Amino acid sequence: MNTPGDDYHALLARHDAMRLRRRILAPADTRTDRWTAEAPRAYDGTADQLLISDALPLVAPMEDLIADLYRVLFERHPYLRALFPESMAFQQDHLASIFHYLIGNLHHTDELIRVFGQLGRDHRKLGVRPAQFGAFEEALIEALRLRAGIRWTGALEDAWLRMLHLAVSAMVRGADEAISEPPSWEATVTSHELRAPGLAVLRVRPHQPYTFAAGQYASLESPLLEQAWRPYYLARAPHPDGELEFHVRARGAGGVSDALVHGTRTGGTVRLGAPRGALALPDHLLSADLLLIASGTGWAPMKALLQRIDADRSGVHRVRLLLGHGGPGSAGEEMYDAAGLEAFRRNRPWLTVVTADAGGARFEDTGARSPARQHAFVALSPEAAGTTGAGPEQEVVARLAAAGIPQTHLHLDTAGRGTVTGRSASTTRTGLLSA
Numbered sequence: 001m002n003t004p005g006d007d008y009h010a011l012l013a014r015h016d017a018m019r020l021r022r023r024i025l026a027p028a029d030t031r032t033d034r035w036t037a038e039a040p041r042a043y044d045g046t047a048d049q050l051l052i053s054d055a056l057p058l059v060a061p062m063e064d065l066i067a068d069l070y071r072v073l074f075e076r077h078p079y080l081r082a083l084f085p086e087s088m089a090f091q092q093d094h095l096a097s098i099f100h101y102l103i104g105n106l107h108h109t110d111e112l113i114r115v116f117g118q119l120g121r122d123h124r125k126l127g128v129r130p131a132q133f134g135a136f137e138e139a140l141i142e143a144l145r146l147r148a149g150i151r152w153t154g155a156l157e158d159a160w161l162r163m164l165h166l167a168v169s170a171m172v173r174g175a176d177e178a179i180s181e182p183p184s185w186e187a188t189v190t191s192h193e194l195r196a197p198g199l200a201v202l203r204v205r206p207h208q209p210y211t212f213a214a215g216q217y218a219s220l221e222s223p224l225l226e227q228a229w230r231p232y233y234l235a236r237a238p239h240p241d242g243e244l245e246f247h248v249r250a251r252g253a254g255g256v257s258d259a260l261v262h263g264t265r266t267g268g269t270v271r272l273g274a275p276r277g278a279l280a281l282p283d284h285l286l287s288a289d290l291l292l293i294a295s296g297t298g299w300a301p302m303k304a305l306l307q308r309i310d311a312d313r314s315g316v317h318r319v320r321l322l323l324g325h326g327g328p329g330s331a332g333e334e335m336y337d338a339a340g341l342e343a344f345r346r347n348r349p350w351l352t353v354v355t356a357d358a359g360g361a362r363f364e365d366t367g368a369r370s371p372a373r374q375h376a377f378v379a380l381s382p383e384a385a386g387t388t389g390a391g392p393e394q395e396v397v398a399r400l401a402a403a404g405i406p407q408t409h410l411h412l413d414t415a416g417r418g419t420v421t422g423r424s425a426s427t428t429r430t431g432l433l434s435a
Contacts, residue, residue: 043109043162043165043166044107044109045106045107045109045112045162045163045166046106046107047159048106048159048162048163049103049106049107051155051156051159052103052106052156052159052160052163053103055148055156056103058147058148058151058152058156059143059144059147059148060147062096062099062100063092063093063096064147065096065143065144065147066092066095066096066099066143067092068142068143068146068147069095069136069139069140069143070088070091070092070139071143072138072139072142072143072146073135073136073139076135076138076139077135080132080135082227083132083227084227085225085227085228090255102163102167103163106163106166109166112166112167112170113166113170114170115170116166116167116168116170116171116174117170117171117173117174117177118174118276119170119171119174120170120171120172120173120174120175120178121174121175121177121178121181121274122219122273122274122276123171123175124175124178124181124183124184125183125184125219125221125229125271125273125274133168133171133172137161137164137168140160140164141157141160141161144156144157144160145157178274181274182208182274184221184271184272184273185206185207185208185210185271185272186206186207186208186269186270186271186272187204187205187206187207187210187244187269187270187271187272188204188205188207188267188268188269189202189203189204189264189265189266189267189268189269189270190203190204190205190243190266191203191266192264192265192266192268194261195336195337196336198249198250198252198261199247199248199249199250199261199297199336200247200248200250200260200261200264201235201245201246201247201248201336201337202245202246202247202248202260202264202270203243203244203245204243204244204246204270204272205241205242205243205244206242206244206272209242210242210244210272210275211238211275212234212238212244212275213238213275213280213281213308214234214236214237214238214280214281214301214304214305214307214308215233215234215277215279215280215281215301215304215305215308215377216233216234216275216276216277216279216280216301217231217232217233217234217275217276217277217301217413218231218232218234218244218246218272218273218274218275218276219231219232219272219273219276220232220246220256220260220270220271220272220273221256221270221271221272221273222256222259222260222263222264222270223268223269223270223271224259224263224264225255225256225259228255228256229256229273230255230256230257231276232246232247232248232297232300233246233247233277233279233297233298233300233301233304233379234246234275234300234301234304235247235299235300235301235303235304236303236304236307237304237305237307237308237311244272245300245303246260246300247297247299247300247336247337248260248261248297249261249296249297250262277301277413278411278412278413279301279305279377279379279411279412279413281305281308281309281377285375286309286312287317288317288373288374288375289317289318289319289320289370289373289374289375290309290318290319290320290374290375290376290377291319291320291322291374291375291376291377291405292305292306292319292320292321292322292376292377293322293324293376293377293378293379293380293396294321294322294323294324294378294379294380295323295324295380296324296380298324298378298379298380299323299337299341299379300379301377301379301413302321302377302379303337303340303341303344305377306319306321306344306351310344310348313350317350318350318352319350319351319352320351320352320353320354321351321352321353321354322354322355323353323354323355324380341353371403371404371405372404372405372406372409374405374409375409375410375411376400376405376409376410376411377411377412378393378396378397378400378410378411378412379412379413380393380396393412396412397410397412
């Protein structure tokens with residue numbers, strides 16, 4: 001028997017199918033939707049950035065503005081509440097960071113269009129539709145007016161609206177460009193194994209073909225926590241059996257990770273978003289020296305990359321895997337995949353494994369023949385700790401630069417950190433209307 005959620009997602013799929021059919025039958029049709037009628041690249045946000053920034057104290061603090069926005073939104077449109085997680089705390093914090101990012105980068109129009117185009121593609125799995133952005137706009141303007149009172153002006157309102165239209169039009173266009181792609185994939189859990197306290201390795205099999213590259217990540221939703229998503233690296237290269245692998249650490253906050261580790265069993269189901277990420281290995285790098293750096297569950301994408309490299313050994317010179325504290329094979333309780341790594345390392349002389357503290361490792365001592373020729377791929381777990389007060393990625397980047405690896409040879413993601421600003425986030429979605 002279908003659940004209400006099943007019926008809802010089936011309705012969204014039919015809606016997208018009808019939009020795709022109309023697009024095929026009338027590809028030259030001029031759309032009059034206000035979000036897509038004008039190309040966002042015609043907008044220069046420098047003047048609006050100055051105006052909005054100077055007047056931010058009128059609506060500050062941002063957290064209170066966001067709280068007012070959602071209060072107005074749900075009062076006017078109660079049905080929209082179902083699109084959000086039960087707890088709004090993470091969502092409110094995340095939307096505040098989105099607005100700070102928008103205001104701070106409004107003069108970089110092309111970059112904003114790229115980022116929010118990606119958010120639009122990702123929003124398809126949430127069931128967000130262009131008409132719902134209209135409700136969001138109305139609630140935002142009402143919240144701004146309430147916060148600023150008599151000091152609010154028409155010029156300020158127009159500047160905020162132009163900024164919002166830039167972001168939303170990019171999201172709508174991004175969603176339209178991905179219309180032939182499923183908004184999400186249902187998958188059956190084929191294996192659930194606790195490798196350490198609070199850490200599980202999951203295997204899932206999507207019900208439809210799922211095309212991805214080693215090094216990418218996917219957002220997961222548990223039926224125990226509907227409308228909440230979190231990104232996890234795929235820990236297995238594409239395989240004929242179609243199974244995907246994820247390494248998940250519970251966070252103790254009652255979020256997606258906890259549901260996947262403690263509430264998921266073999267035979268259960270999860271939902272997957274489309275694969276994303278910047279750690280996939282281009283074919284031309286198979287002829288380069290590679291340095292893979294990981295800690296904790298950041299080992300997951302490196303495991304997939306090693307499988308990808310092993311499948312095509314035509315050009316790789318040498319690969320070194322540096323595992324920081326918490327990675328498999330290091331001393332301590334986090335050796336959750338040591339046996340798998342050791343089995344893989346056997347009879348592969350092209351692979352050297354070095355274990356060290358991620359914060360104190362000396363990258364120049366990893367045995368690289370020519371740092372300037374090396375390409376470094378970095379994936380650190382969210383629990384990785386820096387030693388200089390900076391984030392762990394920034395510390396690693398600085399050490400790699402000191403070791404002679406050019407910035408152009410550095411590849412890293414912020415999967416698991418969850419926001420377009422790179423700040424840490426937990427069980428939130430990503431975007432404006434819902435996170």
